[in-house]
Amino acid sequence: MDEYRTIQIAGRHVDFVALSWGPDSAPLAVLVHGYPDSPHSWRGVAPGLVDAGYRVVAPFTRGYAPSSVPTDGSYHIGSLAHDAIELHALLGGDDRAVLIGHDWGAIAAHAVAGLVDQPYRRVVTMAVPPAAAFTSRDGGARAYISRLVRQARLSWYFAFQQLPVLAERSLPRLVPHLWRRWSPGYEAGSHLDAAWSAIETRRTEVLRYYRHAARPWTVPPEHAAAQRAVLCPTTVPMLYLHGSDDGCALAEWTALAASTLPAGSRAESVRDAGHFLQVEQPDLVTRLIVDFFDAR
Template structure:
């Protein structure tokens, strides 16, 4: 049995992690998105741990204070995927379940596509498969993703995100939960630059035609019809990128922040997926 983790290392970086539940339980890695941290899983985790799961929720690259490299290339998906594998290795988990939201969902898709031997099951909230998302751009997604283009500008986005009034107006309009915590994170210029690195590295990958391929892992995708950032076109076509058992769940009247608004329901859907796969 491995010891409880509070941090782990990869690529010369040190990551903070929340480790909850029985140490001998099947491992679930929960990956947060932008602009949140591992705290975003606070409502979901107790439901999973009561079901006997060990939940590892890291503050990902750029969010952990000791894991903020300066180069944009350091935030490319292969590095983000490597961070998750290093966490699983530190916990002694040869195979594990993955739960992701927002950008954490993007990492989850890439992880499952590249390492089906490690990922036992996949549950993604909000984020469609990246290839479906790119294909959706001419079908209304580009208008929803306007901020991604703004984030490509040098230095200006970091400066704007460091302004409390700007953050409150932008995130408040999107219904972002825990605005105070988000504001505190982005007020740190290094943190703002690092979290924006995810968007900048992704844009370079799209230009090169990169991105994860099809997923051969049992998968549940949870989308909400009140999501202002991610539309139905990509959501309905995500299943084309999963070759294993696939379930598409739609939450009515829910915004983008599914783990915060419907933690119990998301946990139930994730556990349904996890228990559909035999734990060795």
């Protein structure tokens, strides 16, 4: 069952368009996509969550078409986290609600999970580990430096996308290149088409995710607490998933993430999957998520 409906949600700074599955009375699951992507990448996961009893809502995040350009002009981590919290309220979420994020959606979910008063009972993040994993000294100083150097080489695009005009013009070639490099051997097809459709007319807005990440001092004051929370320990049980063949972020972050998470959490490597693991291995990813949500 991949039948979804498109809904509109009027927020304070963003008018969201979202894909939705399942009955409105069911517990809420908010699924947040990353870059360069769209909520269509959740279409292989959403039906299994509905079968497990959830109402699934996957928004186009701020700036991605057809959601609106945010009136506050912010693409900071704190603002993305604030959106996830606001969506919980706007969609009538309760204490059964869960949050799932991939890539930038994972970063936003880490920030949400770092807030003591956040509304989600469990959180799943994919492909970007909690901040504490990046500072872990497991293996000693040499291993720590080696990880950071190797990750920096993979993250070259972060600096490239700070360049005005040139970065925007590169996106028609860069977006499919990143899908190929980050999920080696996977033919993205309709998922790549859906991602480009959400990005093509919003190139500068999408790149501002990276440009604002390099300028944390410009975060709106109302989102400053959520911005700081991305560096805080996770306050709720979390499932962290990472593709074993990820070409964007080192697969070894999985084990390091496991050592930073609180009791009741899990970290799993997803075999035969790269960065976009939810589209490459949707059945396995869904099973891991549902098992985690059902765990006592």
